[in-house]
Amino acid sequence: MLPLPNLGDVADRVRKGRVLVVVSPDSKVPPDEVQKFFEGLSQKNNLCVLTGDKTAMGSVEKAARQFFAAQKAEGRIPKTHPQREELERRQQNYEQDFNSTILSLFDKLLFPIHRPGRSPQLASKPLDMTRDTTKPFNGEEQIEKTLISHPIKLYLDVEKDFDAIRDKAEDLLWPGNQDQARWSDVADRYAEQAGMPWLTPRSLDTLKAIACNRGLWEDLGNGYVTKKPLKKRTSAQVIAEAELGDEGKVRLRVNPQHAGPAPRIHYAEDGPVSESSPQLKDNQFTTSALHVSILVCDPSGQYETGEPVVWPNKLVLRNFLSEKEGRRSVELFAAPKGEIKYTLDGSEPRDGTPYAGPIVIGDGDVLMRAFASADGLETKAEFRFAAKGKKGVQIDEVKPGHLVSRAGRKLDSCARTFEGLKQAAQKSVTFEGVVLTVGQGSQVIGVSVGDIAVDAPFIEEMLVKVSEKFKPETPVTMTFRKAHFLSGHDLKDFAAKLGIELQIGDVEQ
Numbered sequence: 001m002l003p004l005p006n007l008g009d010v011a012d013r014v015r016k017g018r019v020l021v022v023v024s025p026d027s028k029v030p031p032d033e034v035q036k037f038f039e040g041l042s043q044k045n046n047l048c049v050l051t052g053d054k055t056a057m058g059s060v061e062k063a064a065r066q067f068f069a070a071q072k073a074e075g076r077i078p079k080t081h082p083q084r085e086e087l088e089r090r091q092q093n094y095e096q097d098f099n100s101t102i103l104s105l106f107d108k109l110l111f112p113i114h115r116p117g118r119s120p121q122l123a124s125k126p127l128d129m130t131r132d133t134t135k136p137f138n139g140e141e142q143i144e145k146t147l148i149s150h151p152i153k154l155y156l157d158v159e160k161d162f163d164a165i166r167d168k169a170e171d172l173l174w175p176g177n178q179d180q181a182r183w184s185d186v187a188d189r190y191a192e193q194a195g196m197p198w199l200t201p202r203s204l205d206t207l208k209a210i211a212c213n214r215g216l217w218e219d220l221g222n223g224y225v226t227k228k229p230l231k232k233r234t235s236a237q238v239i240a241e242a243e244l245g246d247e248g249k250v251r252l253r254v255n256p257q258h259a260g261p262a263p264r265i266h267y268a269e270d271g272p273v274s275e276s277s278p279q280l281k282d283n284q285f286t287t288s289a290l291h292v293s294i295l296v297c298d299p300s301g302q303y304e305t306g307e308p309v310v311w312p313n314k315l316v317l318r319n320f321l322s323e324k325e326g327r328r329s330v331e332l333f334a335a336p337k338g339e340i341k342y343t344l345d346g347s348e349p350r351d352g353t354p355y356a357g358p359i360v361i362g363d364g365d366v367l368m369r370a371f372a373s374a375d376g377l378e379t380k381a382e383f384r385f386a387a388k389g390k391k392g393v394q395i396d397e398v399k400p401g402h403l404v405s406r407a408g409r410k411l412d413s414c415a416r417t418f419e420g421l422k423q424a425a426q427k428s429v430t431f432e433g434v435v436l437t438v439g440q441g442s443q444v445i446g447v448s449v450g451d452i453a454v455d456a457p458f459i460e461e462m463l464v465k466v467s468e469k470f471k472p473e474t475p476v477t478m479t480f481r482k483a484h485f486l487s488g489h490d491l492k493d494f495a496a497k498l499g500i501e502l503q504i505g506d507v508e509q
Contacts, residue, residue, distance in 0.1 A: 011037075018198065020048045020049075021050070023049055025052040034110065042192055044112050045191050048143075049110035052107050070087065074091070108127060109124070109125050110122040110123065111123060111153045111198075112195075113194055114193065115195075120194035120195070125151075128145040128146040155197050158210065172193040173189045173196065174186070183219075183223060186204075232258035234256065234263070234296040234304070235256075235259075236265070237255040238252055238253075239253045240450065241253050241284070246335060248335030248337070250287060252284065252286070253283055254285075254294055255283060256283075256296045258303045259296045260298035260300040260302045262299060265280040265283070265294060266295040266296075267280055267294050268292070269287055273293035289313060290336060291312055291313065313336060314377070315372050315373070315379040316335045316379065316406055317333070319331065319332055319383045328388070330368060330383070331359075332355050334379075337374055338377070339354065340370060341355060342355055344361070344368055346369065365390075365394060367382065367383075370382075392502070393502040393504055395488040395502075397487060400488075401484075401509050402483065402484050403494075403500075403506060404505075405506065409483075411477060414475065417477065419497070420494075420498055421456040422456075423494050428455070428486060429483055429484060429494065431449075431456075432451050432480070432482040433450065433479075434479070435447070436476075437478075438467055438474060439470055445466050459478070
């Protein structure tokens, strides 16, 4: 709010955002000075003016003189003087008279409008003075009440009044005859178009979010938004819910998208999919294929058939160490399947020896690096085997380390989960394949994170938010498939403090 400013000094403020200007009244509404200022503005929708009727100026001067005189007398009449009580009574009355006179003087609100076939103008509206007299006067509340009553200039709830606001936005904020607009240009036109209603701060972005979520607009991802999205095509969201056993089996959940009320889901394992391929009976199925192709069809015809969605499995390398007649040997396995190469000298395994059967290794410490590939998928792993007689998993304390578990490693209590997150935060650990479960029976909330690395503070924030819905003693568990550490030392310390007993194959470096 800018009270009684020089309008020439206001222009920069108006260009940057919405401004309320309090202007001395003259014989015209809007005052001549304000009208000229408004006509010269580009950002006409950023100006709001509080003014009034010039005929009340004389009473303001009288009330001001009385109030000023009473305040000056404050220092001349001591508290023990017989006239002190009369002075305080008059001070209170003069202050009330001055305030009420000011309120009666500045009683008109001017705001931009733009009627069809006419130039933008400042419309005048009496200031709504209805209020709870037991509470102090709040000018901002009175202005807000004025603007939200008919004719409406200000909307406080975008979701409630979404249709009306969206219609205005599509009519005024997009260039003529264009369905796409740069969103920054939309924001600029919001400040320029006098016919556009006002929204609360950041509500223009809220409008965009709601419209996009409802499929009425589309954020094109390049800074542009279209108000007429192209017809959606069917697709599918494929989620790997669980990895089952050591053979590479995975339970998938397939969620059809843009597929109408009764979609058909066709699938093919390790091959192309078509409408003649088998159909899923429900949204879940288990597979050990390297690739699964999903094609979603909408029998209602509301959505066109989109391109197949191809889900890739992950290759996993495992080993089995055995000893027979004093000689140690290692078997390698790739799940679901794949060709394996390996090295024993620390070199790149992609160029290593093809695996053809158990590999004889010596009695000392051994580093075996392995590489597996199949149908465009590939993976690497390092296996460390301690020398004969050494116990436990061998970990290089300096190199980064990864704690892995295909089935998932569980922190099985609330205390252990939060302790694990505390230790992880101290060590800057990130996790993948996280599942948080709070509650039991039908009273449960589960949150899952797939192959996306997230840190402990992120997980804890989600967990705290979910836990607000439950009693403090509610069971909490956390499962993760991978944890990434900056050093082997941090990995060992984390495992020790949480009572995790490490086995060969649990650690990759």
